[in-house]
Amino acid sequence: MKDFNYRELFLQWKKRLLILQEKYADTPPGFSSEEEEKAAWKVWEEEYERFIEEERPAIEDVALPAFSFPLIGRDEELAAAKRILDSYHTAFLYGIGGIGKTAIVLSYIAGHRSSYDHILYIVAGKGILEAVCDDAFLPISTLRYDQKRYSSRRQYFREKLDALKKISESKRILIVIDNMNAPADRDLRQFLELSCDKIITTRINYEAVPEEEKLAVGPLKTQYWPELIGVYSNNLDSSKTERLLRYGQQVKGHTLSMKMASAQASCKDAAEQPAGSHDITDLLSSFRLKKKELEALLYLSVLAPQGMEKDLFCLVSGVSEQTLTSLQNYLLIDVFGSVLRVHPLIAEAVKRILPPTCVRCSRLLRGFEEYLYGETAGIGTWHRTYEENRALEPHVLALYEAFPRPAPRLATAFEEIATFLWVQGYYEEALSYAIKIYEAVMGYYGPDHVLSGREALRVAAVYHNSVDHDNALLWYQKGYELLKAAKPRNFEVMKQLSTACTKLAREYSHRRDTEAQKKYADEYRQIFQDMMGLYGANLAGHEKEAVLLQHLYFLVEEAKHTLREGRVGDAQRIYASIEKWMEGREEDLAYRKAPVKELQIELLLRENRLEEAEAAARESVQTALMYRGEKYKDYLAGLETLADVLALENKTAEACSIYEKILVRLQRDYPYETKWCRNIEERIEKI
Numbered sequence: 001m002k003d004f005n006y007r008e009l010f011l012q013w014k015k016r017l018l019i020l021q022e023k024y025a026d027t028p029p030g031f032s033s034e035e036e037e038k039a040a041w042k043v044w045e046e047e048y049e050r051f052i053e054e055e056r057p058a059i060e061d062v063a064l065p066a067f068s069f070p071l072i073g074r075d076e077e078l079a080a081a082k083r084i085l086d087s088y089h090t091a092f093l094y095g096i097g098g099i100g101k102t103a104i105v106l107s108y109i110a111g112h113r114s115s116y117d118h119i120l121y122i123v124a125g126k127g128i129l130e131a132v133c134d135d136a137f138l139p140i141s142t143l144r145y146d147q148k149r150y151s152s153r154r155q156y157f158r159e160k161l162d163a164l165k166k167i168s169e170s171k172r173i174l175i176v177i178d179n180m181n182a183p184a185d186r187d188l189r190q191f192l193e194l195s196c197d198k199i200i201t202t203r204i205n206y207e208a209v210p211e212e213e214k215l216a217v218g219p220l221k222t223q224y225w226p227e228l229i230g231v232y233s234n235n236l237d238s239s240k241t242e243r244l245l246r247y248g249q250q251v252k253g254h255t256l257s258m259k260m261a262s263a264q265a266s267c268k269d270a271a272e273q274p275a276g277s278h279d280i281t282d283l284l285s286s287f288r289l290k291k292k293e294l295e296a297l298l299y300l301s302v303l304a305p306q307g308m309e310k311d312l313f314c315l316v317s318g319v320s321e322q323t324l325t326s327l328q329n330y331l332l333i334d335v336f337g338s339v340l341r342v343h344p345l346i347a348e349a350v351k352r353i354l355p356p357t358c359v360r361c362s363r364l365l366r367g368f369e370e371y372l373y374g375e376t377a378g379i380g381t382w383h384r385t386y387e388e389n390r391a392l393e394p395h396v397l398a399l400y401e402a403f404p405r406p407a408p409r410l411a412t413a414f415e416e417i418a419t420f421l422w423v424q425g426y427y428e429e430a431l432s433y434a435i436k437i438y439e440a441v442m443g444y445y446g447p448d449h450v451l452s453g454r455e456a457l458r459v460a461a462v463y464h465n466s467v468d469h470d471n472a473l474l475w476y477q478k479g480y481e482l483l484k485a486a487k488p489r490n491f492e493v494m495k496q497l498s499t500a501c502t503k504l505a506r507e508y509s510h511r512r513d514t515e516a517q518k519k520y521a522d523e524y525r526q527i528f529q530d531m532m533g534l535y536g537a538n539l540a541g542h543e544k545e546a547v548l549l550q551h552l553y554f555l556v557e558e559a560k561h562t563l564r565e566g567r568v569g570d571a572q573r574i575y576a577s578i579e580k581w582m583e584g585r586e587e588d589l590a591y592r593k594a595p596v597k598e599l600q601i602e603l604l605l606r607e608n609r610l611e612e613a614e615a616a617a618r619e620s621v622q623t624a625l626m627y628r629g630e631k632y633k634d635y636l637a638g639l640e641t642l643a644d645v646l647a648l649e650n651k652t653a654e655a656c657s658i659y660e661k662i663l664v665r666l667q668r669d670y671p672y673e674t675k676w677c678r679n680i681e682e683r684i685e686k687i
Helices: 008-025 034-055 075-088 100-114 130-135 151-169 186-192 222-232 240-252 255-265 280-286 291-302 310-315 321-329 344-353 362-373 385-402 409-424 427-445 450-465 468-485 491-510 512-540 543-564 568-582 587-604 609-627 633-648 652-669 675-687
Strands: 092-093 119-125 172-179 196-200 215-216 335-336 339-340
Touching: 008 215, 008 468, 075 092, 075 100, 075 196, 075 215, 092 100, 100 119, 100 172, 100 196, 130 151, 130 186, 151 172, 151 186, 186 468, 196 427, 222 240, 222 255, 240 255, 255 280, 280 344, 291 310, 291 321, 291 344, 291 362, 310 339, 310 362, 321 385, 344 409, 362 385, 362 409, 362 491, 385 427, 385 609, 409 427, 409 450, 427 450, 450 491, 468 491, 491 512, 512 543, 543 587, 568 587, 587 609, 587 633, 609 633, 633 652, 633 675, 652 675
Parallel strands: 092 196, 092 215, 119 172, 172 196
Antiparallel strands: 335 339
């Protein structure tokens, strides 16, 4: 994949330079003393060691599920799993769903956590390729999937396996893939070649797997049934206990069914277990669940199988503590520490009883909309740090997969999902989803509705943030034209139209099309004036802040445009008005103040206030790193600005080092950004 490495090339160039300085000692270009020569080589060696260390892939640890329930009657299987791993480094636990495979694995993790440097736990649901390529639960420091970089997921899969092989040479690793039920294929065989410990739980007895690496998990032995019934029920009389033992015979010792039936028997209004049925769906149907309890189960079944923090789930779903307590008492949900999780078999049964649709899950989708936008928690996608957003990734991606056909009446909820995806760098998924939302809205509402224009602007935003400015301009123009035709021309239409004008003015300013920039900037000013005149006095607090925030962005872009035209005084006056508006608001704006910081740096440079520009640039880099992570383009752009400032201050060594770092990151994460790479190379050559 990687034919060369920018940083390695620079280091080799520096090494050749040192060799030349050795050769021409006692001359102006050479070393003046042996001490100077030794010091120079020491600096180079330290830099080369740092390069080797940073290029070495490393596992980024993720949270593991807690083991919070007793393991009954599975000591033999637990010991057998340990023996198989000791001998072959791979253990396949296979058996029917709900028989107890996951409980064995979680017990193994709890008992042997100190034996490993890293434990990775992935609930698959799909094939081995998807499990390994999941960056949320199998993160490696030097890798991130990007469609433009990799021709296929399989190519990324191979590169990730290579990284895991290298890490395994020096680290003790356990990779657990739970509930992997896809047919065996070449991807599985390649995964099994890893030398680290691997546990896979599955319902399939894979023929391709050697028998000595398999562990069949069968029904719970009858001698353990009374203990299980006693643990998962509450002081049952002998008749109910006998009935449960008979039910155990009926389901042939199926662990999950017996647990659920035991919990059900403890309830005052318990129903009889369905006679003659071995299906978990029938057992679940026999529970006398209230509508809210069934809805809560449905919501959990469409979220990431790894589970969600209880407080967050209650916030986005509207489910009460009382409802969750009832479900927990029924053993229909598991609580691992503070994480709620529904067993895959129960999730499948719930979705058979109550298939998830946009309408049935509308409360959950609206809850996510409000949470991602920031209405419920006071902090949204843009304001959260990269790591805070990363914790949400599995659930947002689960919603993205669960609802491949976004409902037009929930367009704004699905819009927040698309926005989250591109903010976190999932440009491929965000773009396809944003276009689906737009098409759904256009088909339902038609071209003269505000939502059609709004969703066109969302598509444009995804293109813009993936640095595809040509398509961004086309979609901004499309959104503008739709909004111009939207009826009636109410506040929402005017707000979205003002957004379109702001973005178009920005795009044309970058293209040095002054006439087009002026047209859309003038139209924006008129719309803003009309909005404030017609609605300003009656706007709710958050609506007014949204309008003023949009105006802030417009002023920032207007100031940058005047700088491009050389009108520094006009830019300074605009910036002064921005600073006045921001007084007392900076903390609330969080990452949204980043464009203002960019403008401040540009003005400081124009005024030759280099030290202040450097301080502002360093602050901007740290902000981008905190809120977007080191692989996001805003972080690299911030580094570029900092290096530019340092170069102007003649701090050439640090500037060159940062330019090198940018090139390394571009090569690693965005190798298709060839124009950006050339620009950085040209800056280095000038130094």
